Amino acid sequence: MSDQSRILVVDDEPQLTRVLRTGLKSHGYDVRAAADGLAGFEAFTDWHPDLVITDLAMPNVDGLELTRRLRAISQVPIIVLSAKGEEKTKVEALDLGADDFVTKPFGIDELLARVRASLRRAKAPATNETTQTILEAGDFHVDLETREVTVRGKPVHLTPKEFDLLVYFIRHSGKVLTHRTLLAALWGGNYVEQNEYLRVFVGNLRRKLEPEVATPRYILTEPWIGYRFDPGV
């Protein structure tokens, strides 16, 4: 694994970019910093980093707008730094295509874990969704043709909608998926406000997949935002 992954940090707070630059560098990453969205976008087109970490509230071009602009030209993983009270903006950023978020104040380990997960996902061999028939991820084995699912070696029977939801989760493992994103992907754009649909199907999936329904380890809840799928090791 290349330790020289390039990370672009975009934040208007010079002290924080100073810390993140040093902290990330000490873990072997190549780091550049920009003070606002505009400079961040320029640095991105100039330098082509492997990952972008961006603050949300910034002068000129803010984190939301930066996410929008980056998504228009690239699939680079984006982690947003948000604060309590910025939930709405955070969800908006995730809906726009940000991959993950870290809430301020955060320990460097938490950020590093998110960075590693996002880079791993981005570097995974691009799976061709149309021709691939077998999905293998952690504890999951899914045959897309026969629609058979086994978890930890045991076969599980799923309804068609539950099956689709699981496949979507596996294909976006580790990424924070907002309610809106999931509803739009599985039920279409008219259902994006129907959170209760999602709750019912996620509940059913958990009952069938999770060893402990009360403390899920595969389908994790991100309060007020959505879900994150962890396929297990």
Added chain:
Amino acid sequence: MLFVPSCGTMFHMQRSMLDQKWAGYFVAALSVGATTLVLKVLGGHVNAATVSLALLLNVLFIATRWGSWPALLASILAMLCFNFFFLPPFKTFNIAATDNWIALVAFLVTAVTAGQLSARAKKRAEEAELGKREIERLYAELRDAFERASHAEALRQSEKLKSALLDAVTHDLRTPLTSIKASITTLLDEVRANEAPVTLDAESKVEMMEVIDEESDRLSRFINGLIELARIEAGELQLRRRWGAVEEIISTALDRAKPITRQHHVELDIEKELPGVRVDERAVSEVVYTLIDNAAKYSAKGSTIRIIARHAGDELIRMSVEDEGRGIPTQFRDRVFDKFFRATRDGDVSTQEPSGTGMGLAIAKGIIEAHDGKIWIESGAAGKGTRVVFTLPIGDEEIVEDVRYSAAAVEKQ
């Protein structure tokens, strides 16, 4: 004019008008009778013209007081009395001479017309009065409603302001905390050095510790600012006014600001023979320091900061601190004195410079206003840069005790 009295008042008004009307007829009959009696007693001393004028007067009186219908009754009664008692042959309703017929008809027409006209005038006046009162009532009602509405709006605004202030405060507390937490966990990582290869050289370690040090200071400054602002807002700012020299106040501030003004030229322009001022020197020096600090922060290295102190009339001292920076757009010149407002963040004035706490100018304003002075922003010389100006009253020698105590402060003692 739309006039819709309530059922109760309508009923009440009708009743009182009815009473008045019956009283009107009664008075009409009585007064005509009385006039006739008086004229009869005077006997031969009155001629027909006098009688008719006296009775006419009677009709007018009834008309203006009780309105048209009692006036009409008065007119007819007066005509009958005129005919019966004063037109020959007396004590009959017969009339002998033709000219007396004419006199009688003329009397009747005049009485009725005059009565109706004056009654109508009276009615108009009454209506106008009613209309006026109604307008006043509506106006008062409208004003009350408006006051209630604006009170509710003010409450809503103040709630909104409170939540905006809370956002600003939490942001200002969280930002340094984030840098501190990220630094300290980076350092801890290195000490614990579990699985990940961590290479933190001595220089990086020092940098992390510097960040922690600086950001702790920033938190501390912010909290001190909050306390000072809260004191000013609660009216607990205790001014210790003494006679002092303007030069001394400025030089104290300049000494303190030395580390931050090293890369600027500082020009001092203090008018000779300025009188002493009766102020809290420490507080005013704090204001001057804040202004110098801002000037240094928001203008380029190597540029000039100009401090001027002058007489402004007999009673005021005017001081200003001016920089050659980018200046503050006119629309933000009042708002920069609002607590937590920052032109660099809230005003879209983009900057790479470190931003302050958003409290310095709010505190400065509090201090200057507690001295009964004023503070405002102007453009610097030649329209460039920022000039912050404040005035202070020179002070009155007769005021001996001028320390402000709030109720809370007094209780504490």
